Structures are given as C-alpha cells and as structure tokens.
Amino acid sequence: DADVTQTPRNRITKTGKRIMLECSQTKGHDRMYWYRQDPGLGLRLIYYSFDVKDINKGEISDGYSVSRQAQAKFSLSLESAIPNQTALYFCATSDLGGVETQYFGPGTRLLVL
C-alpha cells in the first residue's frame, strides 16, 4: 500500500460548490503539507502543519482551509470553488531535521467548471 494516499484522485465540480480533498499517511510523520501544481508555476504551498495542533498558511492560502484530524490525516477544503482553483493538488509529509525529505501522494486532479 502507498505511504501517502489522496482521495479522490479526480474531481469535477461546479463554481460555488464546497469540496474536500483528503490525505492519509502511514509513514508516522508529524509534518504534512498541501501544494497545488499549475503548468509553468511549479509547486506552490497552500497550508502546512508541523503537528496536530499546528496549522500554518503557505504562500497561496486564500480560498482554502485545512483540518488536521489526526497525525495521519490532513484535509484540504475549498469553501466555494472557483475556476482558477482548477489544478493538480498534492499532499506531502516529511520527517524532522536534516534534509526533511518530503514524500508526496499521487495527487488529485481538480476541475472547477
């Protein structure tokens, strides 16, 4: 089984709808991240969490919210989806110290109509 899983893998929704993307990990890491990836813009950090009680905004948090339900679960919500939130979304985890290698999930492809 994959260490970092994301659901759903693909989602089509309409403008104004609320949607949630879920991430689970079995690596036992405290640190979790949500990124979006757009062509030509690379990976941009939306939110990150260094433990269950710690939530921090990334560079593009407007229009998004997160919930860290447990060490292993980190969810991303779009309260009212808009077309420019169409993107590929990745969850990642990392260990503490040193290089802090980030381990990515397979991604969720989101289309907002």
Add this chain to the structure above:
Amino acid sequence: QKEVEQDPGPLSVPEGAIVSLNCTYSNSAFQYFMWYRQYSRKGPELLMYTYSSGNKEDGRFTAQVDKSSKYISLFIRDSQPSDSATYLCATRGIQGAQKLVFGQGTRLTINP
C-alpha cells in the same frame, strides 16, 4: 522575483546525451538543495540532495551547487527514455522550521 527560478522547458534530447538542468536562487540562507523527479500522473519523488556547496554523484546523476553564484545543476549522463519526466529543484534553509521552496520544474523528454 521568485526565490527559485527554473527554465520550464520543455527539453528534448536523444538517448545517450548528457543532460544539464539548472536553477538559480536568490536567498543566501538556503543550505539544502534537492532535485525531485516527477513522472507523468505521479507525485514528485526525491532524486538527490546536497548540503551547502559541492558535487554529489549517484550513478548517472550528478548534483552540483555553486553558492557563490547561487546556481544549482543536475547532470544526467547516458540519458535513457526512462529518464523522461519533470525535474524540480528545491531548496531550504537550516534554521528552525523551514519550508521547501520549489522551482517551476523542467519537463524533459529523452528520445529513443
């Protein structure tokens, strides 16, 4: 100006060629430098990392950091079609809780 700049390509080379992928960065506090590889419809995976300046070699891959010019390079020797992917450079500082800063990614195709 983005903290890490990377030419998005696309870059297309014949099999067996030497590939050079590059990034520049602006923050002199960055100390860890990484290359992630992302295959189509997959999440990025760490390929190599270096700490501070210097070279690091792993098989056909060499990562190079020149902190004086704030330049990061990845060289691929004897390139193979299986190396076709998007390559993202990333960097972070050393103090406290540091986040990774990614380049835009370069899409590479190795033609048989």
